[in-house]
Amino acid sequence: MNPHLVSLRSLIPAVFLPVLVFETGMGALAPVLALSGRALGAGVGAAGLVLALLGVGQILGDVPAGALAARLGDRKAMLVASGVTAVTLTACALARSFWQLALAVTLTGASNAVFILARQSYLTEAVPTHLRARALSTLGGMSRVGAFAGPFLGAAVLTARPVRDIYWLALLCTAVTVLVLLAVPDVAEPAAPRGGKPVPVRAVLRDHRKVFRTLGLAVLLVGSVRATRQTVLPLWAEHLGLSPSSTSVVFGIAGLVDTLTFYPSGQVMDRAGRLWIAVPSMLVLGGAQAVLPLTRTLTELTVVAMLVGFGNGIGSGILMTLGADVAPPDTRSQFLGVWRLCADSGSAGGPLVVSAAASLGSLAAGISVMGAVGVAAAGALLRWVPRYSPFATTGAGRPPSPGRPVPAGRQAPPPRL
DSSP: OOGGGOOTTTHIIIIIHHHHHHHHHHHHHGGGHHHHHHHTTOOHHHHHHHHHHHHHHHHHHHHHHHHHHHHHOHHHHHHHHHHHHHHHHHHHHHOOSHHHHHHHHHHHHHHHHHHHHHHHHHHHHHSOGGGHHHHHHHHHHHHHHHHHHHHHHHHHHTTTSOTTHHHHHHHHHHHHHHHHHHHSOOSSOOOOOOSSSOOOHHHHHHHTHHHHHHHHHHHHHHHHHHHHHHHHHHHHHHHTTOOHHHHHHHHHHHHHHHHHTHHHHHHHHHHHOTHHHHHHHHHHHHHHHHHGGGOOSHHHHHHHHHHHHHHHHHTTTHHHHHHHHHOOGGGHHHHHHHHHHHHHHHHHHHHHHHHHHHHTTOHHHHHHHHHHHHHHHHHHHHHHHHHHOTTSSSOOOOOOOTTOOOOGGGSOOOOOO
16 A cells, blocks of 8 residues: 555554553553552562563663564564563463562563554554654554553452452453454555664664764653653642542543643644644643642642643654654664663653652652753753754645655655764
8 A cells, every 4th residue: 555545544443443452451550560569468669669660671672672673574573562461461460479570560561662662663664754743643642541541441340359350451451452453454564574684773873873862862851751740740749638539630630631632742743843842842841840849739739730741742752753753764663662762761760860859858859850851851852853853843744646756855854863
């Protein structure tokens, strides 16, 4: 199929549906991973580590995920990732010690990295440039919807049932994902994996080191600010003395705003340019976190939480879109693996800054620092995105007329290194 005939609607069964189902299963896990550790006799600190290990596994899996997708192709890589996830989730459900659970959760995070990177790489190759941001923001939106809906589904399943049953729910979602992948063909045939010896990741790092040292740093900052929002909201709510139920409602409202704003961001990025979303997203997200320590009531906290959700939601897919803009065609999967490593490393580091500040007795200072990081991320994007993305402040154009070739001026030039 001509990739220029691909539409967002045609991507629903082949791309968005399996990601939604898979991420719903992963979303159901997040709230109860720590409880699962406690059920196996772990202390509070060790049980909290279980949730962190899901992110650690994703970091460890990012670069190998790119290499695997380059070797097998995106679709086969997704099937392999789903199969591995089925094994690791079974191991989680059957774990009899904390360390068995910890290892299985880490491997689950790694397989999750393969799954998401393979779909990102596929969309980068198969979707025409004029739909790129909308497709990738929708892909990010499916992850958000899954993360939002998963805990509610998990809560329904766990009513009067043991905590370990959440892993069987996630396993069922994974099995449904595999069935969808096998039953629904991709809307466009991506290029087959290239023959010969695959390009090693270290060569990709060497050839594109300037991109990773500059734009990669901006990506790391964005990832840190985004991840911190999930830490600062509940911590500050507890600081204000709010009940757990009130905190959950505030967090849910922020998640709802986040979920509802992903698609318009893709439209703006495609029609006006990437920076028109990237910079406002970081300014709103960073600014909202900076003023969070000024809140004193439930109402004030809810308003700021909604701003946090809005800032994060409008930025849905921005990192994937920028990665698609600058990824070299010959080593796309390996490049995107390192790209995701930058983002996921920031996601792991941001909450650590807040936690360290809180342990030193100044939670407000840690939150304010991350607010400043959001402003710094906006500045880094403003400086470096125009250097590498041809669509920084210019729309990606309209779809070509039937039978008419795509104008040469609209093709993305290779990134300047």
